[in-house]
Amino acid sequence: MLGKLFKHEFKATGRHYLLMYSVFFVITLFNKLFLELSVPNNRFFSYFQNIFMLFFVLMCAAIFILSSVLVVYRFYKNLMCDEGYLMFTLPVKVGEHIIVKAVTSFVWIVLSTIIFFLSILILVCGHGLGxxxxxxxxxxxxxxxxxxxxxxxxxxxxxxxxxxxxxxxxxxxxxxxxxxxxxxxxxxxxxxxxxxxxxxxxxxxxxxxxxxxxxxxxxxxxxxxxxxxxxxxxxxxxxxxxxxxxxxxxxxxxxxxxxxxxxxxxxxx
Amino acid sequence: MSPILECRNLSKKYGYKEALSGIDLSVERGRIVGLLGPNGSGKSTLIKLSNGLLTPTNGELIINNMPVGPETKKIVSYLPERTYLNNWMKVCDIIDFFADFYENFDKNKAYEMLKRLNINAKDRLKTMSKGTKEKVQLILVMSRQADLYLLDEPIGGVDPAARDYILNTIISNYNPDGTIIISTHLISDIEQILDDIIFIQNGTIVKTASVDDIRSQEGKSVDALFREVFRC
Incomplete structure (x- = not known):
């Protein structure tokens, strides 16, 4: 039962986290692009450069805030609201629900942290990173x-x-x-x-x-x-x-x- | 054989309000039972206690000789009065979900019923009307070979034409050795399929009887008796 619970929990939560990671990744890539292709004395270009840097900084904060919000929201929505009528009538022990939700959330948060550092690495890569x-x-x-x-x-x-x-x-x-x-x-x-x-x-x-x-x-x-x-x-x-x-x-x-x-x-x- | 469901001095309080006050009840196997009472009489509370969604304030609730827990949930199929399906899944996803968790779930039966109701298994639940979602839920619940079906207001939200279909689905698909408890206040619609009735009011059991007895001894339909007992 634990395995099946994990499977469905990752499926249900994954779609939010993976979307967030993809957005973060795209923003990082754009930033990298703008950093590498520097066009001097072009106001239009530096405007976009700044906008994307702002997005990146916001996204860095957002990835941790959203991850934490998702942890709490998932537990509340899936167990305490209407969906709880299904979850609590499954032939599963209450402890198993808690363990599966906690471990899944833990994995996502650790992954968010790794993605965060990875993005920063991508940005600074080639600029004295060695x-x-x-x-x-x-x-x-x-x-x-x-x-x-x-x-x-x-x-x-x-x-x-x-x-x-x-x-x-x-x-x-x-x-x-x-x-x-x-x-x-x-x-x-x-x-x-x-x-x-x-x-x-x-x-x-x-x-x-x-x-x-x-x-x-x-x-x-x-x-x-x-x-x-x-x-x-x-x-x-x-x-x-x-x-x-x-x-x-x-x-x-x-x-x-x-x-x-x-x-x-x-x-x- | 021991009863499928037994309540002993079962009480449930919400704060100061008593929803069930010390009821004793025993439901036999292989019966279709109407749990009938006006709004707020304690029907849903009793059903939710039987599913472990609420915990009793006092007394005991025994299903198949066991207290409510993972073992009883294996053999109880529950249709709540609300939609418990999330919006992001497709119908086929939720069927897989049920098949994963309930050993007694029959996938083929579910797909057959979906087909007959012209519901596309690839549709997302988000795009469905409330009535269609209720039908999907009923299909999921009735595709299990359960020992006890607890149906809370199964016909409340659908039109009269669909009601007949739903009642048909219920009686033609349930496990014949199992028991169905249907809670409703739309008595005339379900009267024809009931074996027994439980009248409940203000958290106490007012009357339990078989439908045959009511007809032969009191010379009335269940609907007429209900109107008499619960006269306002």
């Missing part, structure tokens, strides 16, 4: 001489944090929507309210946790540059691991909470 990469790799090499294993750990932790963060946000919004449907009317408003309420509660809890556990390393304030640099990355890594573990725990909690609400308290009107 230099940029060699500077980057040199920078990382030098850093790793300083920090060694700590640096690899740092990169690993923050890539994981980014990926888990995507799932965390998806499941937090699902949980908020499932809380919102408990209210008979004004479900969208209630869902948005629930989302901010969850944020507020969690921020306060973690704010206090960090104050009381006092994780700041006193070495951060010493004068010795090497020691200071070491303790900064050490501090960032400890902080990163703690918040990574917390994100994983909370993501799992959001999943089970959403499942519980939609199993025990489903109310389609």
């Amino acid at each position: 230099d940029f990469f060699s500077v980057c790799s040199k920078f990382i090499q030098e850093l790793s001489i300083y920090y060694g294993v700590q640096l690899n750990l740092f990169i690993f932790i923050y890539v994981c944090t980014f990926l888990v963060g995507i799932l965390y946000n998806i499941l937090q919004s699902y949980f908020a929507i499932s809380i919102g449907q408990l209210v008979g009317k004004h479900r969208i408003l209630a869902s948005i309210g629930a989302y901010f309420a969850i944020n507020f509660v969690l921020q306060n809890i973690f704010g206090f946790l960090f104050i009381f556990t006092n994780t700041i390393d006193p070495d951060l304030f010493v004068i010795d540059e090497i020691k200071k640099a070491e303790s900064i990355i050490h501090y960032l890594n400890t902080f990163g691991i703690i918040s990574l573990v917390l994100s994983i725990i909370l993501t799992v909690v959001f999943y089970f909470a959403t499942k519980l609400v939609l199993t025990k308290k489903l109310n389609l009107d």
